[in-house]
Amino acid sequence: MNAIQSYIKQHKERFINELIDLLKIPSISADSTYRNxxxxxxxxxxxxxxxxxxxxxxxxxxxxxxxxxxEKTIGKHLPTVLIYGxxxxxxxxxxxxxxxxxxxxxTKATEKHPDGAIFARGACDDKGQLYMHVKALEFxxxxxxxxxxxxxxxxxxxxxxxxxxxxxxKNNHKKLAxxxxxxxxxxxxxxxxxxxxTGLRGLSYVEVEVTGPNRDLHSGLYGGAxxxxxxxxxxxxxxxxxxxxxxTVPGFYDKVEELSKExxxxxxxxxxxxxxxxxxxxIDAVYGEKGFTTNERNSIRPTLDVNGIWGGYIxxxxxxxxxxxxxxxxxxxxxxxxxxxxxxxLFKTHFESIAPKxxxxxxxxxxxxxxxxxxxxSVGYRAASKAYETTFGKTPIPQRSGGxxxxxxxxxxxxxxxxxxxxxxxxxxxxxxxxxxxGIWNYLKGIETIPWFYKYFTEMFE
Amino acid sequence: MNAIQSYIKQHKERFINELIDLLKIPSISADSTYRNxxxxxxxxxxxxxxxxxxxxxxxxxxxxxxxxxxEKTIGKHLPTVLIYGxxxxxxxxxxxxxxxxxxxxxTKATEKHPDGAIFARGACDDKGQLYMHVKALEFxxxxxxxxxxxxxxxxxxxxxxxxxxxxxxKNNHKKLAxxxxxxxxxxxxxxxxxxxxTGLRGLSYVEVEVTGPNRDLHSGLYGGAxxxxxxxxxxxxxxxxxxxxxxTVPGFYDKVEELSKExxxxxxxxxxxxxxxxxxxxIDAVYGEKGFTTNERNSIRPTLDVNGIWGGYIxxxxxxxxxxxxxxxxxxxxxxxxxxxxxxxLFKTHFESIAPKxxxxxxxxxxxxxxxxxxxxSVGYRAASKAYETTFGKTPIPQRSGGxxxxxxxxxxxxxxxxxxxxxxxxxxxxxxxxxxxGIWNYLKGIETIPWFYKYFTEMFE
Numbered sequence: 001m002n003a004i005q006s007y008i009k010q011h012k013e014r015f016i017n018e019l020i021d022l023l024k025i026p027s028i029s030a031d032s033t034y035r036n037x038x039x040x041x042x043x044x045x046x047x048x049x050x051x052x053x054x055x056x057x058x059x060x061x062x063x064x065x066x067x068x069x070x071e072k073t074i075g076k077h078l079p080t081v082l083i084y085g086x087x088x089x090x091x092x093x094x095x096x097x098x099x100x101x102x103x104x105x106x107t108k109a110t111e112k113h114p115d116g117a118i119f120a121r122g123a124c125d126d127k128g129q130l131y132m133h134v135k136a137l138e139f140x141x142x143x144x145x146x147x148x149x150x151x152x153x154x155x156x157x158x159x160x161x162x163x164x165x166x167x168x169x170k171n172n173h174k175k176l177a178x179x180x181x182x183x184x185x186x187x188x189x190x191x192x193x194x195x196x197x198t199g200l201r202g203l204s205y206v207e208v209e210v211t212g213p214n215r216d217l218h219s220g221l222y223g224g225a226x227x228x229x230x231x232x233x234x235x236x237x238x239x240x241x242x243x244x245x246x247x248t249v250p251g252f253y254d255k256v257e258e259l260s261k262e263x264x265x266x267x268x269x270x271x272x273x274x275x276x277x278x279x280x281x282x283i284d285a286v287y288g289e290k291g292f293t294t295n296e297r298n299s300i301r302p303t304l305d306v307n308g309i310w311g312g313y314i315x316x317x318x319x320x321x322x323x324x325x326x327x328x329x330x331x332x333x334x335x336x337x338x339x340x341x342x343x344x345x346l347f348k349t350h351f352e353s354i355a356p357k358x359x360x361x362x363x364x365x366x367x368x369x370x371x372x373x374x375x376x377x378s379v380g381y382r383a384a385s386k387a388y389e390t391t392f393g394k395t396p397i398p399q400r401s402g403g404x405x406x407x408x409x410x411x412x413x414x415x416x417x418x419x420x421x422x423x424x425x426x427x428x429x430x431x432x433x434x435x436x437x438x439g440i441w442n443y444l445k446g447i448e449t450i451p452w453f454y455k456y457f458t459e460m461f462e
Numbered sequence: 463m464n465a466i467q468s469y470i471k472q473h474k475e476r477f478i479n480e481l482i483d484l485l486k487i488p489s490i491s492a493d494s495t496y497r498n499x500x501x502x503x504x505x506x507x508x509x510x511x512x513x514x515x516x517x518x519x520x521x522x523x524x525x526x527x528x529x530x531x532x533e534k535t536i537g538k539h540l541p542t543v544l545i546y547g548x549x550x551x552x553x554x555x556x557x558x559x560x561x562x563x564x565x566x567x568x569t570k571a572t573e574k575h576p577d578g579a580i581f582a583r584g585a586c587d588d589k590g591q592l593y594m595h596v597k598a599l600e601f602x603x604x605x606x607x608x609x610x611x612x613x614x615x616x617x618x619x620x621x622x623x624x625x626x627x628x629x630x631x632k633n634n635h636k637k638l639a640x641x642x643x644x645x646x647x648x649x650x651x652x653x654x655x656x657x658x659x660t661g662l663r664g665l666s667y668v669e670v671e672v673t674g675p676n677r678d679l680h681s682g683l684y685g686g687a688x689x690x691x692x693x694x695x696x697x698x699x700x701x702x703x704x705x706x707x708x709x710t711v712p713g714f715y716d717k718v719e720e721l722s723k724e725x726x727x728x729x730x731x732x733x734x735x736x737x738x739x740x741x742x743x744x745i746d747a748v749y750g751e752k753g754f755t756t757n758e759r760n761s762i763r764p765t766l767d768v769n770g771i772w773g774g775y776i777x778x779x780x781x782x783x784x785x786x787x788x789x790x791x792x793x794x795x796x797x798x799x800x801x802x803x804x805x806x807x808l809f810k811t812h813f814e815s816i817a818p819k820x821x822x823x824x825x826x827x828x829x830x831x832x833x834x835x836x837x838x839x840s841v842g843y844r845a846a847s848k849a850y851e852t853t854f855g856k857t858p859i860p861q862r863s864g865g866x867x868x869x870x871x872x873x874x875x876x877x878x879x880x881x882x883x884x885x886x887x888x889x890x891x892x893x894x895x896x897x898x899x900x901g902i903w904n905y906l907k908g909i910e911t912i913p914w915f916y917k918y919f920t921e922m923f924e
Binding site: 029030031032090091093094097159160161187201203205212213214215216217218219220221222223224225226227228230231233234235237238239241281282283284285286287288289294295297298301302303305306307308309310311312313314315316317318319320321322323324326327328329331333356357358359366367401402403404427430431432433434435 | 491492493494552553555556559621622623649663665667674675676677678679680681682683684685686687688689690692693695696697699700701703743744745746747748749750751756757759760763764765767768769770771772773774775776777778779780781782783784785786788789790791793795818819820821828829863864865866889892893894895896897
């Protein structure tokens with residue numbers, strides 16, 4: 001990959017400005033108010049792929065938001081890399097915690113990003129990391145160094161469960177045929193500690209509704225005499241963890257993969273400082289499942305978290321009301337071998353069973369996906385590892401991530417190929433949080449590293 | 463009180479329309495957005511008192527919303543009745559459950575109100591019941607039948623704790639001097655079962671805030687490893703009741719008045735049908751403190767209810783976030799002898815003490831007030847009882863209410879006079895709920911009954 005560094009240096013400003021333009025479009029897939037912006041983003045991605053050198057780019061309609069598909073064919077005898085990414089973003093709220101508007105990108109230096117970082121929703125997850133691949137393609141085509149065939153599949157519903165992508169993949173085995181899938185939608189340990197994600201957690205996301213009386217009631221006239229849906233909901237949620245923070249849903253742990261002592265010892269070698277971790281979050285103690293370390297709790301163990309709760313009067317001042325209904329959004333992170341459909345059903349059955357008389361309970365599954373583990377001896381992993389060695393000068397550490405990319409397990413099932421997760425973000429980049437950002441150094445390092453993966457993968461491929 | 467029925471019949475339409483005009487003003491004291499409407503309502507009350515025959519009416523400014531004061535003096539030797547009411551209303555939300563807009567009053571018949579009811583926020587609590595007194599005064603002055611002196615004290619902050627009324631009362635003993643205080647801000651058992659409220663519960667209203675990490679976090683990367691403020695809040699709230707639904711705050715029950723078997727047997731005589739109660743609320747079971755009946759649970763026993771809860775993502779769709787903060791509004795209904803300041807402190811101390819490591823907890827007292835009991839052998843009670851007998855043809859039943867009028871205990875302490883609670887609403891009138899209404903029959907019956915109270919009270923008074 002001759003002259004890649006000089007190419008990046010020469011086009012650096014343009015690479016940054018093109019990403020900033022993309023970040024200005026509020027492509028929030030969870031909120032239908034932004035429908036036109038999501039569609040506009042798909043168009044922008046299509047144009048960028050055409051400019052970067054794809055032969056054929058199309059916007060494939062689905063029952064939801066479209067999938068942008070593009071390809072660059074070099075030769076039938078050569079291997080094919082399928083790039084996956086998503087152009088939709090998480091809702092930005094709470095807005096009042098953003099130091100600058102989420103869709104008006106600004107660049108400023110931080111302690112971890114002395115060369116500057118771009119602050120905007122989607123900067124890291126996933127517009128920034130996705131766009132690294134577009135620019136890597138541009139370099140390879142512009143300098144006639146593209147060693148293999150490339151396909152792009154960029155969706156707009158990752159943040160809401162990828163329901164239509166699943167259908168698209170099932171119906172397009174031939175079109176999507178590939179030898180390895182490459183995704184940059186994860187992070188690495190630190191800029192001087194490169195890592196490759198070898199495991200992802202699965203996800204089950206549900207919404208629960210507790211209904212008491214058929215109308216809001218005066219808490220003076222009815223207080224103490226009828227089941228208050230909020231009080232009941234808190235009791236039900238509280239009962240989902242025992243005193244050791246084990247999840248109490250019957251059968252929940254049945255298929256959980258138990259790691260060997262060796263594997264856990266290996267994990268424990270990853271650099272981690274508990275004091276720094278607590279200080280960064282301004283907490284006086286960590287909290288979680290008894291018998292596991294922080295790094296184990298957020299990677300190899302399943303979890304149950306309430307992501308949202310609401311009911312009754314939440315406005316200014318006071319209102320003495322017993323509401324008719326209370327609601328919560330609850331997600332469970334699952335580990336390999338746990339089936340998300342099965343866990344969702346276990347939760348539903350259990351949650352409905354613990355409802356006391358006097359209330360009605362409804363559990364609505366939102367979406368979910370299976371966990372995933374990738375072996376470190378595959379051609380793809382070895383090619384990725386060598387690419388990092390080339391550009392970082394260090395062998396990357398294999399790392400299990402606590403996050404979920406629900407679609408990855410489906411890719412393997414449908415397309416029979418392994419996925420390699422080359423992520424260049426940092427945990428501190430605040431994805432899904434206010435002030436999400438992506439280091440400019442990381443952005444450019446990704447653009448530099450990706451072409452080496454193509455080169456090594458093609459060389460190692462039989 | 464000659465010809466009162468014919469006077470009401472003659473002016474019925476005007477009485478209804480005047481109330482409807484008053485109900486059109488959204489005087490929501492809890493929400494500062496409606497500040498001008500609250501002030502406008504005070505002006506409207508002032509005008510209505512002047513029209514009804516008060517000699518002097520003034521708008522007394524406070525640190526919050528003003529108090530409308532009016533008086534009609536007949537003679538120094540005659541007793542003085544002080545009328546208290548409030549012109550502010552509860553917030554109307556949830557708006558989507560209203561069948562007609564809360565501030566666009568409509569009249570329609572219901573099962574319990576075959577002669578029609580006025581639907582609007584404040585129809586019963588308290589604009590409708592307050593306006594009965596204005597119209598009763600109009601009748602007495604228009605027909606020269608007013609038997610004693612009358613004073614009106616109408617505030618605009620009852621729904622938010624009457625903080626400034628307390629100061630006003632403390633500073634105006636002479637101006638407010640009276641022989642009995644009359645309030646219509648409660649209900650009666652049924653239109654054919656008149657009752658007088660002899661007890662009110664006290665109130666302690668607090669807001670709690672649980673803070674975990676210093677920013678919203680991605681539930682995949684941090685889930686299971688840090689304390690989730692929502693999960694913690696649900697655990698803390700759930701722990702406030704034990705398996706018998708006793709409140710677990712240490713010292714909470716220390717001063718609770720235990721009623722004798724005789725008193726409880728007497729209470730049990732009030733007509734009550736559990737099936738009808740459950741059907742009216744569409745619940746399959748009642749729920750509450752073990753060892754007490756429904757009527758006891760909502761009148762002679764203290765309670766703890768969550769009136770509002772919120773945290774995390776509560777918008778459309780899904781967001782996998784661990785929020786930095788979670789909140790709840792919690793109110794406790796107190797019985798006579800429980801001191802609200804003391805209980806608030808007990809709650810604060812306990813709630814902060816049960817916070818696990820990993821979160822910070824803040825408890826902010828909102829407002830509160832003491833409970834109240836009035837004897838049934840006082841002149842005021844006997845005069846009220848006789849007034850009901852005259853207009854309903856039945857002796858009213860003394861009844862403890864679960865509601866709170868925090869200021870009543872203070873009236874007795876500061877003004878050294880008893881309060882008589884002549885309420886004409888029904889529990890089914892949905893005060894504090896969507897579709898609040900007030901029966902036209904009840905409205906007119908109140909106007910008819912009140913003058914008889916003046917007459918009998920003056921006759922019985924020594």
